[in-house]
Amino acid sequence: MAEIHVRDLHKNYRVHVKPAGLGASVKSLFHRTYKEVQAVDGISFEIEPGEMVGFLGPNGAGKTTTLKMLSGLIYPSSGSVSVMGFVPWQRKNEYRRQFALLMGQKNQLWWDLPANESFRLHKEIYHIEDDLFKRVHGELTELLEVENLLDQPVRELSLGERMKMELIAALLHSPRVLFLDEPTIGLDVVAQTNIRHCLQQYNQERQVTILLTSHYMRDIEALCDRVLVIDHGRLVHDGLLRDITERFATHKLLQLRFQNGRMPERPEEFGEVTDLTPPRLTLRVPREQVPQCVSHLLDCYDVDDIAIEDPSIENVISALFRQTAEQASDDVVVAETMNG
Numbered sequence: 500m501a502e503i504h505v506r507d508l509h510k511n512y513r514v515h516v517k518p519a520g521l522g523a524s525v526k527s528l529f530h531r532t533y534k535e536v537q538a539v540d541g542i543s544f545e546i547e548p549g550e551m552v553g554f555l556g557p558n559g560a561g562k563t564t565t566l567k568m569l570s571g572l573i574y575p576s577s578g579s580v581s582v583m584g585f586v587p588w589q590r591k592n593e594y595r596r597q598f599a600l601l602m603g604q605k606n607q608l609w610w611d612l613p614a615n616e617s618f619r620l621h622k623e624i625y626h627i628e629d630d631l632f633k634r635v636h637g638e639l640t641e642l643l644e645v646e647n648l649l650d651q652p653v654r655e656l657s658l659g660e661r662m663k664m665e666l667i668a669a670l671l672h673s674p675r676v677l678f679l680d681e682p683t684i685g686l687d688v689v690a691q692t693n694i695r696h697c698l699q700q701y702n703q704e705r706q707v708t709i710l711l712t713s714h715y716m717r718d719i720e721a722l723c724d725r726v727l728v729i730d731h732g733r734l735v736h737d738g739l740l741r742d743i744t745e746r747f748a749t750h751k752l753l754q755l756r757f758q759n760g761r762m763p764e765r766p767e768e769f770g771e772v773t774d775l776t777p778p779r780l781t782l783r784v785p786r787e788q789v790p791q792c793v794s795h796l797l798d799c800y801d802v803d804d805i806a807i808e809d810p811s812i813e814n815v816i817s818a819l820f821r822q823t824a825e826q827a828s829d830d831v832v833v834a835e836t837m838n839g
């Protein structure tokens with residue numbers, strides 16, 4: 500039985516359209532015009548217990564809106580959701596005790612209180628037993644190395660320190676399902692790695708189910724095998740991150756260093772030259788031609804260093820979005836042709 504079921508979920512926001520010009524503005528005070536924004540436009544997926552799934556998409560794609568519906572903060576326009584058997588927007592207390600939502604862009608801790616005070620309040624709100632609280636609190640503060648910051652008002656903490664406290668607050672009641680909306684936004688590399696490590700450990704030890712958004716592909720690569728990719732409110736991919744890489748990473752980068760500076764005279768015959776700084780050469784080569792290209796180069800030249808790299812995951816994902824955008828504009832052309 501899947502932990503999270505989402506069926507044909509929609510969310511439309513009604514937004515006020517401001518007309519241009521003073522006369523029109525005055526008129527709009529009495530006659531407001533609205534347009535509908537389809538923030539989430541019919542998505543369906545399932546997540547099994549213990550899975551850690553990445554939720555990717557460009558700005559405005561509908562990720563936060565989806566997570567808010569899964570957490571019961573907002574009602575959907577239509578569609579159904581079940582998380583651990585609960586309908587989130589019914590806001591049952593039993594549901595609240597078993598999931599957590601962490602939003603990297605939002606403060607959830609009391610600004611003027613030390614984190615420890617907030618944690619104690621959480622303990623009361625969620626009826627966490629003394630022993631459990633002590634154990635989880637101890638483990639998390641140690642893992643995230645914040646033991647010496649617990650009694651400082653949250654407003655005095657750095658962004659990264661605050662985010663660690665937010666994460667602890669989200670995990671204190673041992674939720675079975677975690678929604679994380681950009682938990683590492685704005686953090687330095689060390690703090691990001693820390694948080695990532697904590698999530699990984701937490702997921703492995705407790706088999707919690709995690710749905711995570713991040714614009715940092717390192718997070719997704721490190722944590723998630725499976726990704727949901729959303730664009731303009733629609734799912735454009737649900738599957739292994741590896742599959743996207745294979746489908747859209749059509750080329751590899753070949754970095755070579757030649758001994759004695761003797762280099763190919765016409766390197767472009769081997770692939771697209773992206774850098775040429777003797778004795779180094781970087782080529783972009785179609786995936787299927789890599790083996791043949793490498794053996795040819797090694798046969799004919801003295802190569803003393805070689806590296807074969809995949810393009811960055813950022814490039815791969817933007818290739819995916821470009822393709823869906825092109826498909827969408829093709830659809831428009833088809834529709835126009837049919838109408839005209």
Ligand SMILES: Nc1ncnc2c1ncn2[C@@H]1O[C@H](COP(=O)(O)OP(=O)(O)OP(=O)(O)O)[C@@H](O)[C@H]1O
Nearest residue numbers: 512514536538556557558559560561562563564565
């Ligand atoms: N409260 C709201 N009222 C009206 N429109 C909204 C509201 N919240 C979001 N939207 C719109 O819905 C769409 C989806 O927004 P959402 O915040 O879900 O995107 P996102 O995928 O989380 O983007 P980002 O990566 O920038 O965080 C956007 O077009 C946004 O402008």
Ligand SMILES: [Mg+2]
Nearest residue numbers: 562563564680
């Ligand atoms: Mg968002």
